[in-house]
Amino acid sequence: MKFRKSAFRFLALILSSLLFLISGCSIWSNMINRMMPADSRPYKIQFSVETLTPAQFEQVASDLKNDFGRDFGHIRKFREQGIRAYEGPKTCLTCHKEISVKDHVTEKEKTVKLMDNLLSSSHYTFFTTRHPNVYGFNGKLADNFPMGKIDRPCPKPGSFAMTAWAELVVTEKGDTLSEGCGQCHIGGQYQAPLGSMMPGYEVLDNEQQAIDCLICHSNAYDMNKKVVVNDASGNRWGQDRSMRAAMAVTKTTSQMCLRCHQHNFGGDIYIDTADPSFMQSMNNTGNKRPRVLHPGSKRGTPFSPTWDVHAAAGVNCTDCHITEGHLIAKGTHTTTMMANDLPDVEINCEKCHTNEPHSANKELADYLNSHVEKIACQTCHIPSLHPDNATMRDFAHPKFEEHPGIYVYDDMKKETAPGKGIGYMWWNGDATFLGNPIGDNPNGEGLYRFYNPTHVWPEFKDFDYAGWYENVMRPIARKKSSKLYMMKYFNGRQHIDLQNIGPFGGMFVPYNLPTYYTTGNPDEAAKKEMEKSMMKMMYGFMFDKYLMDKFMTFMDVDGWNTKAYDDVVSGKHVEPRWLPADAMLEISHSIRKDGALTCGNCHSPSGVLDWKALGYTDDEIDILTQNPLE
Numbered sequence: 279m280k281f282r283k284s285a286f287r288f289l290a291l292i293l294s295s296l297l298f299l300i301s302g303c304s305i306w307s308n309m310i311n312r313m314m315p316a317d318s319r320p321y322k323i324q325f326s327v328e329t330l331t332p333a334q335f336e337q338v339a340s341d342l343k344n345d346f347g348r349d350f351g352h353i354r355k356f357r358e359q360g361i362r363a364y365e366g367p368k369t370c371l372t373c374h375k376e377i378s379v380k381d382h383v384t385e386k387e388k389t390v391k392l393m394d395n396l397l398s399s400s401h402y403t404f405f406t407t408r409h410p411n412v413y414g415f416n417g418k419l420a421d422n423f424p425m426g427k428i429d430r431p432c433p434k435p436g437s438f439a440m441t442a443w444a445e446l447v448v449t450e451k452g453d454t455l456s457e458g459c460g461q462c463h464i465g466g467q468y469q470a471p472l473g474s475m476m477p478g479y480e481v482l483d484n485e486q487q488a489i490d491c492l493i494c495h496s497n498a499y500d501m502n503k504k505v506v507v508n509d510a511s512g513n514r515w516g517q518d519r520s521m522r523a524a525m526a527v528t529k530t531t532s533q534m535c536l537r538c539h540q541h542n543f544g545g546d547i548y549i550d551t552a553d554p555s556f557m558q559s560m561n562n563t564g565n566k567r568p569r570v571l572h573p574g575s576k577r578g579t580p581f582s583p584t585w586d587v588h589a590a591a592g593v594n595c596t597d598c599h600i601t602e603g604h605l606i607a608k609g610t611h612t613t614t615m616m617a618n619d620l621p622d623v624e625i626n627c628e629k630c631h632t633n634e635p636h637s638a639n640k641e642l643a644d645y646l647n648s649h650v651e652k653i654a655c656q657t658c659h660i661p662s663l664h665p666d667n668a669t670m671r672d673f674a675h676p677k678f679e680e681h682p683g684i685y686v687y688d689d690m691k692k693e694t695a696p697g698k699g700i701g702y703m704w705w706n707g708d709a710t711f712l713g714n715p716i717g718d719n720p721n722g723e724g725l726y727r728f729y730n731p732t733h734v735w736p737e738f739k740d741f742d743y744a745g746w747y748e749n750v751m752r753p754i755a756r757k758k759s760s761k762l763y764m765m766k767y768f769n770g771r772q773h774i775d776l777q778n779i780g781p782f783g784g785m786f787v788p789y790n791l792p793t794y795y796t797t798g799n800p801d802e803a804a805k806k807e808m809e810k811s812m813m814k815m816m817y818g819f820m821f822d823k824y825l826m827d828k829f830m831t832f833m834d835v836d837g838w839n840t841k842a843y844d845d846v847v848s849g850k851h852v853e854p855r856w857l858p859a860d861a862m863l864e865i866s867h868s869i870r871k872d873g874a875l876t877c878g879n880c881h882s883p884s885g886v887l888d889w890k891a892l893g894y895t896d897d898e899i900d901i902l903t904q905n906p907l908e
Contacts, residue, residue: 414832545575578667726893
């Protein structure tokens with residue numbers, strides 16, 4: 279019976295596609311949404327609109343100038359055009375239907391529709407389809423495939439964007455907290471933009487008008503309003519749509535970007551006293567239903583004046599992260615940031631510092647510059663991680679935190695030092711499906727392996743990892759030249775569907791966050807989340823054929839086992855496991871000049887580099903462990 283229902287849905291999808299060709303995108307989009315569970319569809323949202331009198335408008339304008347010490351251009355424009363209320367994208371589009379952008383290929387200016395540009399960006403979609411540097415464990419390029427935060431587990435709360443979008447957590451004390459992946463998303467709907475994953479989907483007006491433009495573009499955005507709101511259609515994330523925020527619109531600044539991105543750089547606990555404006559989310563967690571703060575940052579590399587020379591110098595995020603309107607480059611090198619709007623656009627230090635960056639010490643300049651060909655700048659200039667970072671996170675044994683009164687995962691290790699929290703890897707810019715940097719030692723000796731499982735699962739204790747590596751991965755590792763990079767260790771123990779596993783890992787079972795936080799029982803939290811409609815659909819026929827079969831092939835698993843659903847719901851064949859091999863996270867922030875590694879930190883018998891693990895011969899090691907300046 280279940281198969282017949284799934285087959286019927288798939289047939290309906292085929293028929294819908296024919297209607298799409300005949301009737302246009304909007305009919306197709308509506309049909310896709312009708313096939314989604316009711317709690318996962320977009321709805322029309324009636325946002326409250328604040329309308330100012332002329333006197334109130336001038337008072338807000340005066341307050342903004344006093345608070346920020348500057349004039350905002352939109353105040354004059356609003357005054358001249360009589361705009362006294364902000365109605366979201368509808369207001370923005372009265373002037374900004376089209377924008378001029380620089381084409382990243384031709385480098386020529388072109389005019390594009392703003393909304394088309396925005397809706398194709400990963401900041402809206404939560405995924406991209408191009409991944410020219412990501413390889414599955416089957417050796418195939420994981421390209422032309424929707425992948426990003428929308429369908430990959432987040433190691434912060436331990437859940438999926440497609441299920442844990444906006445949750446209310448009521449503590450034993452009666453406090454209500456806000457949690458979920460939607461807090462770091464510009465869409466304001468009740469669910470992630472799931473329809474956008476389907477080919478030919480046209481984003482509906484209800485979805486467009488719910489977009490939060492001001493969180494990225496207003497100097498005066500109040501993060502205290504970014505909390506979960508519950509209305510007749512379900513839970514969604516609130517927005518600051520005040521006229522004060524709208525009147526303070528500017529081009530993006532680092533502080534605006536960090537309202538979301540500091541979450542993984544420095545974490546939700548650290549606040550830089552030198553300039554707390556870099557930590558707006560941490561300082562303004564919500565007056566009502568405050569957001570859950572997650573201890574243990576993912577990367578441990580805050581972008582703030584105390585920790586980063588570029589932040590201290592006033593460098594803006596988009597000075598390095600080149601943009602094409604709302605499309606933002608993340609560079610050609612990545613291990614875990616799978617969604618990348620402009621994957622062909624390079625981001626590197628040499629664009630500002632040239633390939634001979636060392637000049638201050640004339641005696642050492644030539645020697646130091648000779649390292650640039652083989653060693654990435656970050657390797658020496660990120661000498662440590664912030665103390666509040668996670669290198670091993672155990673979701674299976676949460677601990678109770680008196681404040682804010684919830685159970686939180688156990689960060690078993692928070693290593694900060696080279697050789698502990700920081701590892702050194704050869705990297706050519708490519709990565710595996712689970713965040714392992716692909717590369718090889720340029721000496722060509724074949725002694726280096728970037729994948730060495732330390733938590734081999736019992737089902738695969740006899741798997742020939744060495745043979746697989748030589749046959750599948752070494753040829754890929756040698757396709758491009760590699761440099762020595764420093765990377766952040768991370769591993770997490772989380773519940774796994776043991777009927778969908780392979781030698782390199784398996785399908786994570788997400789946690790129901792209210793259950794996890796209030797009971798501290800991850801088994802029950804996993805069962806509870808599996809009851810959600812999107813999880814049931816993920817194990818259904820349509821997701822199987824459209825997405826999950828291909829997803830699992832990149833894990834080197836032969837297809838997606840949809841029959842496992844009932845067992846997972848009941849907790850059978852589910853067990854918390856560590857990833858077989860640590861993920862190595864790319865890190866490029868918290869760059870420091872003072873305190874950078876020096877020659878003796880590497881070239882000594884007790885240095886930070888494990889020369890043998892890096893694939894050097896004994897003769898090379900004898901030379902490399904001697905300080906050339908002594």
